[in-house]
Amino acid sequence: xxxxxxxxxxxxxxxxxxxxxxxxxxxxxxxxxxxxxxxxxxxxxxxxxxxxxxxxxxxxxxxxxxxxxxxxxxxxxxxxxxxxxxxxxxxxxxxxxxxxxxxxxxxxxxxxxxxxxxxxxxxxxxxxxxxxxxxxxxxxxxxxxxxxxxxxxxxxxxxxxxxxxxxxxxxxxxxxxxxxxxx
Amino acid sequence: xxxxxxxxxxxxxxxxxxxxxxxxxxxxxxxxxxxxxxxxxxxxxxxxxxxxxxxxxxxxxxxxxxxxxxxxxxxxxxxxxxxxxxxxxxxxxxxxxxxxxxxxxxxxxxxxxxxxxxxxxxxxxxxxxxxxxxxxxxxxxxxxxxxxxxxxxxxxxxxxxxxxxxxxxxxxxxxxxxxxxxx
Amino acid sequence: xxxxxxxxxxxxxxxxxxxxxxxxxxxxxxxxxxxxxxxxxxxxxxxxxxxxxxxxxxxxxxxxxxxxxxxxxxxxxxxxxxxxxxxxxxxxxxxxxxxxxxxxxxxxxxxxxxxxxxxxxxxxxxxxxxxxxxxxxxxxxxxxxxxxxxxxxxxxxxxxxxxxxxxxxxxxxxxxxxxxxxx
Amino acid sequence: xxxxxxxxxxxxxxxxxxxxxxxxxxxxxxxxxxxxxxxxxxxxxxxxxxxxxxxxxxxxxxxxxxxxxxxxxxxxxxxxxxxxxxxxxxxxxxxxxxxxxxxxxxxxxxxxxxxxxxxxxxxxxxxxxxxxxxxxxxxxxxxxxxxxxxxxxxxxxxxxxxxxxxxxxxxxxxxxxxxxxxx
DNA sequence: GATGAATGAGGCTTCATTCAT
DNA sequence: AATGAATGAAGCCTCATTCAT
Numbered sequence: 001x002x003x004x005x006x007x008x009x010x011x012x013x014x015x016x017x018x019x020x021x022x023x024x025x026x027x028x029x030x031x032x033x034x035x036x037x038x039x040x041x042x043x044x045x046x047x048x049x050x051x052x053x054x055x056x057x058x059x060x061x062x063x064x065x066x067x068x069x070x071x072x073x074x075x076x077x078x079x080x081x082x083x084x085x086x087x088x089x090x091x092x093x094x095x096x097x098x099x100x101x102x103x104x105x106x107x108x109x110x111x112x113x114x115x116x117x118x119x120x121x122x123x124x125x126x127x128x129x130x131x132x133x134x135x136x137x138x139x140x141x142x143x144x145x146x147x148x149x150x151x152x153x154x155x156x157x158x159x160x161x162x163x164x165x166x167x168x169x170x171x172x173x174x175x176x177x178x179x180x181x182x183x
Numbered sequence: 184x185x186x187x188x189x190x191x192x193x194x195x196x197x198x199x200x201x202x203x204x205x206x207x208x209x210x211x212x213x214x215x216x217x218x219x220x221x222x223x224x225x226x227x228x229x230x231x232x233x234x235x236x237x238x239x240x241x242x243x244x245x246x247x248x249x250x251x252x253x254x255x256x257x258x259x260x261x262x263x264x265x266x267x268x269x270x271x272x273x274x275x276x277x278x279x280x281x282x283x284x285x286x287x288x289x290x291x292x293x294x295x296x297x298x299x300x301x302x303x304x305x306x307x308x309x310x311x312x313x314x315x316x317x318x319x320x321x322x323x324x325x326x327x328x329x330x331x332x333x334x335x336x337x338x339x340x341x342x343x344x345x346x347x348x349x350x351x352x353x354x355x356x357x358x359x360x361x362x363x364x365x366x
Numbered sequence: 367x368x369x370x371x372x373x374x375x376x377x378x379x380x381x382x383x384x385x386x387x388x389x390x391x392x393x394x395x396x397x398x399x400x401x402x403x404x405x406x407x408x409x410x411x412x413x414x415x416x417x418x419x420x421x422x423x424x425x426x427x428x429x430x431x432x433x434x435x436x437x438x439x440x441x442x443x444x445x446x447x448x449x450x451x452x453x454x455x456x457x458x459x460x461x462x463x464x465x466x467x468x469x470x471x472x473x474x475x476x477x478x479x480x481x482x483x484x485x486x487x488x489x490x491x492x493x494x495x496x497x498x499x500x501x502x503x504x505x506x507x508x509x510x511x512x513x514x515x516x517x518x519x520x521x522x523x524x525x526x527x528x529x530x531x532x533x534x535x536x537x538x539x540x541x542x543x544x545x546x547x548x549x
Numbered sequence: 550x551x552x553x554x555x556x557x558x559x560x561x562x563x564x565x566x567x568x569x570x571x572x573x574x575x576x577x578x579x580x581x582x583x584x585x586x587x588x589x590x591x592x593x594x595x596x597x598x599x600x601x602x603x604x605x606x607x608x609x610x611x612x613x614x615x616x617x618x619x620x621x622x623x624x625x626x627x628x629x630x631x632x633x634x635x636x637x638x639x640x641x642x643x644x645x646x647x648x649x650x651x652x653x654x655x656x657x658x659x660x661x662x663x664x665x666x667x668x669x670x671x672x673x674x675x676x677x678x679x680x681x682x683x684x685x686x687x688x689x690x691x692x693x694x695x696x697x698x699x700x701x702x703x704x705x706x707x708x709x710x711x712x713x714x715x716x717x718x719x720x721x722x723x724x725x726x727x728x729x730x731x732x
Numbered sequence: 733g734a735t736g737a738a739t740g741a742g743g744c745t746t747c748a749t750t751c752a753t
Numbered sequence: 754a755a756t757g758a759a760t761g762a763a764g765c766c767t768c769a770t771t772c773a774t
Contacts (some may be wrong), residue, residue, distance in 0.1 A: 010193030013743065024760045029745070076291065094277030096339045098191065107343045133358060139351045141336070142358070145328035152331075153324070156279045160290045168322045175316060176324070176360040198764065207735040209771080218769065374647065376559030380748065390756040392750080401748065460643030462705045464557065473709045499724060505717045507702070508724070511694035514701075519690070522645045526656045534688040541682060541691070541724040564765065573739045578766070739771075750760075 001042050005087040009039050009095050033165075036099070043102050046088050051109050065125035066177045069143065070170070076147055078167045086151040104166075115140045130177055146172045154167075184225050188270045192222055192251070192278050219282070226285050229271050233262075234292050248308035249360045252301075252326065259330055260348045267332040276335075298323045313360055329355045367410050371453040375405055375461050402465070409468050412454050417443075417475050431491035432543045435484075435509065436536070442513055443531045452517040459518075481506045496543055512538045554636040558588055558644050585648070592651050595637050598660050599628075614674035615726045618667075618692065619719070625696055626714045635700040638683050642701075664689045679726055695721045 003012045003020060014035060018025045032038040063071075082085035096103035108171035125131035134140060150165035157163075174180065186195045186203060197218060201208040215221040246254075262271035279286035301323035308314035319325060333348035342348075369378045369386060380401060384391040398404040429437075444531035446452035461470035484506035502508060516531035523529075550570060552561045563584060567574045581587040612620075629635035645652035667689035674680035685691060699714035706712075 004282070008193060008277070010191060011281070014745090015743080026761065027742090027748080027759055030758065035744070039210055062332065088282075090276060093256065093273060093335055093339065094191070097189070097273075098194070103339045104343070107340050111340060112343075133354065133362060135354045135357065139329075139354050141332050142329050142345070142351060142355050144320075145332045146325050148335075149324050149328045151278055155292060156276065156286050157290050160287070160295075163324070168325060171318045171322050172325050172328075174318065179316060196767085201736095208737055208769090210733085212770070215733070372646070374557065374559060374643070376557060377647070379646045379746085384757095389603055391748090392756055394754085395749070396754070456642060456646075459639060459701055459705065460557070463555070463639075464560070469705045470709070473706050477706060478709075499720065499728060501723065505695075507698050507712070507719050508695050508717060508721050511698045511721075512688075512691050514698055515690050515694045518697075522642065522652045523656050523660065526653070526661075529690070534691060537682065537684045537688050538691050538694075540684065545682060559737065563766085564764080574765090575740065575767080576738055584765070735772100735774085737771105737773095739769100741767105741769095743767085744765090746762105746764085748760100748762095750758105751756100752758095753756085 001046055001088070001180055002084070002174075004039060004042065005084060005091050008091070009035075009099070014038075015109060039095075040099060040101050040105075043092065043099075044105055046085075050085060050088075051113065065121055065130045066173055069121055069127045070173060073147055073169045073173075077150065077169065080151050081154060082163065086154060087171060089148070089151050090155050092095060114144065125177070132178070135175070136176065143176070145168070184229050184271070185267070187222060187225065188267060188274050191274070192218075192282070195220075222278075223282060223284050223288075226271070226275065227288055229268075230289060230292055233268060233271075234296065248304055248311060248313050249356060252304055253356060254366050256330055256352045256356075257349065260333065260352065263330075263334050264337060264348060269337060272331070272334050274339050297327065308360070315361070316359070319359065326359070367412050367454070368450070370405060370408065371450055371457050374457070375401075375465070389396070395479060405461075406465060406467050406471075407473075409454070409458065409465075410471055412451075413472060413475055416451060416454075417479065431487055431494060431496050432539060435487055436539060439513055439535045439539075440532065443516065443535065444511075446517050447520060447531065455514070455517050456521050480510065484509050498544070499542070502542065509542070550595055550637070553588060554633060554640050557640075558584075558591065558647070563587075588644075589648060589650050589654075590678070592637070592641065592648075593654055595634075596655060596658055599634060599637075600662065614670055614677060614679050615722060618670055619722060622696055622718045622722075623715060626699065626718065629696075629700050630703060630714065635703060638697070638700050639704050663693065667692045674726070681727070682725070685725065692725070 003017050007013075008017075012035075014025055014028060017038070018028055021028075028038060032041060080089070092102060092106050096106070119137055122131060122137045122140060122143065126134055126137065146168055147165070150163060150168060153163045154165075186200050190196075190199075195218075197208055197211060200221070201211055204211075211221060216226060263272070275285060275289050279289070302320055305314060305320045305323060307324065309317055309320065329351055330348070333346060333351060336346045337348075369383050371417070373379075373382075380391055380394060383404070384394055387394075394404060398407060446455070458468060458472050485503055488497060488503045488506060488509065492500055492503065512534055513531070516529060516534060519529045520531075556562075561584075563574055563577060566575055566587070570577075577587060581590060629638070638640075641651060641655050645655070652659050668686055671680060671686045671689060671692065673682055675686065695717055696714070699712060699717060702712045703714075
């Protein structure tokens, strides 16, 4: 996975993959039909933890919707900045168009589930009066957008201008929930 | 450029580039040192129109900040969905990490200028009282985020679920400027 | 053997040989030094029945030389068209030049013995007055030639034009023994 | 061609072919799609001279059918023993089953034409009274058989026992036309 | 300047052979 | 003795790059 993330699909050499995996080149072919199958299955495997994070469990009783989402985002951002999970997302953006199977899988397992979760949260927020804008439920993508941007930013522009993803997300939530009155 | 967009850097063959350009393969080398130079310079060239769009001219006097931004976004989204400008953005996301020169150029020419413009607009909006949240000026990325997401969405998930980018952006602006009172 | 016959030596995979033989790949190496040894010994084994056919026993007392040869040819052609024995001959033709040991063995065990037998039969035929042409004893190959041609024909051209090997051989014998007076 | 003849299709390395041809490996691919195409087209090219030999021109007026055939056979045997034309025939026998296109082409261009020519000659011989056996016209293969056997013999068994192909063919013709009365 | 045939390094893939279990 | 996972050498093929025309 590391190799694919840093080199992209085409530029990754199976020699290096094998070396990194500590096996001989031929061994790869005992487990995967070819380079494409290896790539797709690796991505699939790498995505599972993301899914698990999403389904991480019901929000604590009594928490506000904002707390729920903020907690979720905090976890997500932490994952993405400390592990290489974010790079996998970028890899999917990069190779998705040439690997429809990858894009499909990612949509099915992560995107659609994630958006459904967000939509539910938004609707709860609207019902509870925490969220004013009723149209937001139609575009749960908006909720996620800054987190995605942060992921991309880290791998492309971090060295030009660091970005405090958590703080950015907090401001974003302020837009949605209204600013928190700090005592 | 078309070839690089659809195939990515590594998978693009100079044979195809030459054919598409209507010249012989050798001719490419009269103008570019090698494949990398070709790629980088093509990207550079392709980015210029984006820059020009950004600098498209000062907002009409008397317009609200929201109108300015909405106009800008409308143009941007139109560009991105009808031309392949969006795919260039995706290409930069995909290849940026392996082509620092590309990422650098893009940051310098597009991102930093764009963000500066957004920040100025936000500050104007705050000064005029159109925008409540003062922290937004620190994160102009938030303003752009849904547009970026739309670009990526189109190339990866359009066939799973179409996305009305203009409408999404309108809802986003409602979050920032408050909902428009419709008559 | 089946694998070698249909694929040839180089294109035969030991994986397939093992599968077909119902053993694991490693097991082959308990019995044969390497692929070449396997091939040569298989050929050797496969040739034995041919040899036995040749030595099938002395002709019935009182039979004409023509009957002897015709009986022999009938057996040979039957063998060759109903079993895969003919393909082994073709395999030897195909691989012989690269496996001198195979050609040598085949010459020693089959060709020289077969020709000696043919020569003896021819000489008997000449002595009995059944065969006119005395020079034929120098070239017993002529006697066999149509049978060999039939073998090769079956594997190469059967689908273009079927060949009745028995009838052809009968005509051939007519040339040698004179046409049979049919009642 | 030399490489394919001595090694067979599978064992021939394109490296060696290129070296022998005095070009780089890649150059081969400018002219042939892949190794199979190279093989098939080489065979095709190599067969043409054989065809031309067959069509070498009408027999001299006033010649006997036997003279015609003997002349033809002499040319054929000379070709086959002094050039490598014979090995091509053996190569076709060897690889034909795995290259139907090769077998087809050979059948169409050489075998069917050759047999048609032989059949015509036989019928002429029958009409002129030179050939007694009327059934021979059904199996022109018989006429060719010893020549084919000679070809195969040369590459497999020449070193075990040399074979005088011309003399063998003469004896064969004696069977068909009756022994020549030597003065 | 333009061409495109030729090059050959490099990558994917196969498969005979080995060896720990 | 038998297994079959692992190995890595070797071969086919691609394609960026060169250069004689």
